[in-house]
Amino acid sequence: MKQLSINHISAASIRANHKTYVSLSVGIVLAVVLATVMTLCAFGLIEARERQVVQTVGHTDCILLDVPDITDESLRQSGLFDRIGHQFVAASVKDSNVYLGYLDEAGQGILCRTLAEGRMPEQSGEIAIERGALEKLRLEAEVGDKVTWTLLPVDGLEEERSFTIVGILREQSGALDVSGFAWSSDGVLNWPSALISPDESFATGRLVQHRAMTYAPFASLSQVEKRYDYGRFFGVSRTQAAVYPVDPADTDMAAYTQLTGMLLILGGALLLAVCIGISSAMEGVLASKTEEIGMLRAVGATRRQIRRIFGRDAWLLSLVALPVGLLIGLGLTWLLCHMAPDELVFAPRLWLLGPIVLISALCIVIASGLPLRRASRQMPMGVLRDTALLRKAGSFKSKSSFHATKLIAVRQLRIHPWRQIGAALLVAATLLCAAIIGEQSYDVVDDLTRSRPVAFSLTNQKATFSNMPFSVVRPEVQLSEQDVAQVRNLQLVDYASLEAETKVNMLLYGEAPDYFLPFTGGELGQGTDGDATWVYSFFGGGSGLNYLSISSDDPEPPADTTDQQRLMAWQNYRNMLALMETQGLDGKPVCFTLYATDLSRVDYADRIAEGKVDLAAIDAGQQVLVYAPTYKIFRLEDDMLIAAASDAWGRAASEAEFENDFFHAGQTLELVQFVQQHLFDDMSEEALRTNFAQLTKHDASVTVGAVLNGKPIRNSEVCILTTEAGAKALGFEMTEITGMEISLTQDVDRETEQALQSRLERIAMRGDMTVFNWLQSWREQVASSRAAMALFVSIMLLFFALAVAIQVGNAGRRIRSDTRMIGTLRAVGADEKALLGCYRLPMLLTTFIGAALAAGLYLALAIWYQLRTTLHMHVYTTLPLMLILAALCILCCLAGLRMRLKNALDQSIVENIREL
């Protein structure tokens, strides 16, 4: 009953003074709208990303490839997995990495394989295949066509089979391919790119079972790896829709945080602005009830009761505002989702009501709480005797000559110094938005005017893993010379530069310098066998180089050693000796990546440590560039040591540093390339010797034109750089094509662009490459810059409006409560100008403080950028823009003040001073 009566009082009070409550209601509705839009957009962003990911890798969190000794039962018992599905692999097409298999029902449920056209195979002799697989097989086949292949059942004998293509699958095998970072000497690591019917049977061979799993709640790859042996499970990144070499949980979390972070910052800033608005409106409501509060306190109401009685207003309004704000928020989010359907999905869920209500409630409680607290602390007689004023009186010095209205304004400011702080913050926020817009506009103009030489690029980030110092020619997963020529001969293609790499060996005579041996630094710690701790290094294209640390006097490692690095080094050392012997070499072969690219497009500006870049000499095969970064040794969380170029692992302090003391300009390098024409089946020492003897060998002597350092190139390892022409002139085979950059002869329309892209995509699939459309990306960038500008302009306008509204509202409230003083001043001869002076000063001061705050922050940031980065901000244009906006803010405030004052001046002086 007591509760009800307070509600009744509040409701009646709202009805009677509804005008006073307008700003409060608007503020509360805005808070709910923002909370709704923010929550729905954050969820919509993640949901949109997830829907895109599901199209590629389904719901898969983790895959287990061909490991029969781990049973489904054991996986279930571990409690780490929620669902387990199976992808069976039956055979591969000979001389390709196209694998055939089928899914069980659970597998389909997790992997969600979908068709671009046609249907799934239902009986023996039918097949559904990815477009990329057809391209790799260089087949121009469509649904309904019949194909005949020589198949290799896993561990079986080859046989010829014919299939009718009944469907084209959406690409999935590429995303789940682990060959870039894992290898197996006996198991099958490939994911099928063609589905056959389970009825299809092969006379010989075994059926490989891959498993796709979803995690139980809170499980991750790290936990799985703790439970099972390291390196058998592979995690699927839910943000990149691809298998990830390490636990993708952190990366995914970082991506999600980044995804929603900007939204949260923006939303947070807007919510803060709304909170200031609510707080200010609540202050207004309470100011109009000062006498009432004083009276209630006089008749014995406690502070808590005051807070409850007058806080109830805000809660009653919130009840009405919630559905209204929710509806507006839903509408706005729906609109946003339709503007960016790829990035944002409109997916309202009932449970999202929880965070929405929580955020709104938090805003309302905090924003209305402060004014309520202040009001409830008022002493009963405070209202009548101006206690706040008298408390400050001690610091007022009576003046015998003064500017009357200024003095009044200053005294009022001194009594309530924090009254305008919210408005000052909003002015600062407005100006900071203006600064962002100012800076951003340069980017937009830059985007619009920048020349765009590259229209498309083809990329393949997957390196082939091998610890041998030579490259393998693998036509089944590589673009061939014909493919490259095909790209170059496409109509409208002006220029297609190639990025390719291969392994070459520099012949080293004598001892290896320290610079090549960061992995044995004895001072860095002790290994398990009492030997030096190994440092994992990207240096030299894999771990194949660690044999350099073993001199010919070094004894064999103890038979019972468990140090895998030591064993690998020993194996590599022996391989190296065998290679030298079979190939008749004098020096030790030190393996580096030879990287061929369009060097005219590489920015060397701050990379050249020594020498100069002579492109003509490089093209002629007389010179190469060597990237020789300074290595820092970092200790990772699990005590593993890793060597990396200067700024690649900037997150931790380095334990040691190794600076290039070997390569220098003018040095002659003796290079030799070994090319392996097929994969070795037999890794026994005897077989290896035979294979080593059969390697194709190319050698060349070349001068180092320049040594580069600094920002990482490729994997931030030592590499030799040349051009496509340079590599040819040196006589080296470029065994791995990692990218192509394509420019067009003229601007093309969307239709032509689309046709070109799809043609390039089909060629790219042959080399497991992806096509990036720079033209489209540029369009999207311009569109997103514009959207960002529009967003910031709207936010700025909102802040601006709020800053002006709060200031004018504050002035209006003060004018209302000062009516009698205004009457008195008018009676003793103050004119309109003088009265304006009383209220103008706080506005000027507020705007000035806000502007100073914003300008200070902006300048600090500009200085920081100037000192710490190569970027610089456009202070000379942005700062005046901020000042103009601040002036505009003052003008708007003054116009609002004049209007408010006019209402008071329209009354006669007698009405002004009439006692209530």
Next chain:
Amino acid sequence: MNIISCENLTKTYGSAAAPVHALQDVSLTFEQGSFTAITGKSGSGKSTLLHLLSGLDRPTSGEVIYQGKNLFSYNDNQLSVLRRRRFGFVFQSYNLVRELTAQENILLPVMLDGRKPDEAHIGHLIELLGIEDRLSHLPGAMSGGQQQRVCIARALSNKPAILFADEPTGNLDGKTGREVLSLMRTVGKELGITLIMVTHDLGVAEQAERVIRLEDGQVAEDSGAVSI
């Protein structure tokens, strides 16, 4: 010599359907240097008359002539200048600016006018009113009588031609009231100021040279102008 006069002064409040006539066709003339008391029951229109005469309010019809010119033909700014230079006003509820000290309140009209205060005159006023030790106090820290003295000092600080006082002793006890009244008279006489005072206290009215009694917004009795 006339200093201020009004002709057919009428003030009506409320709607046209139910008008409340606060003042009806009042015509009066005030001699320079005279002390006039306006009396009447509550609601008889005394304060309305004072407000109209001093230009604090506008009449429904009629004129107030000051120095040969209708007060209401001035614009707001001109009227403001007139108020701070030529008129002084003492309110029943003092109406001091709460943010200003007693001294600052006294100097307010002079400061608003941007003039240098006549220190001798103001010092004399302060001495006469006996508020020397209250000068640096804010109104909130002063008693009613002290505030009223400050109010009188403020009204007289610009040496006005006319001092309008609306029940200046209404909120004061008898002794203080008498003191305040006598002060006003003394200073008024000293400076040759015309004093027009509204009061319902017959004792106070008796001290005036002329008493005008209002009834239902009309002059019921006028003892006539008497020159000092």
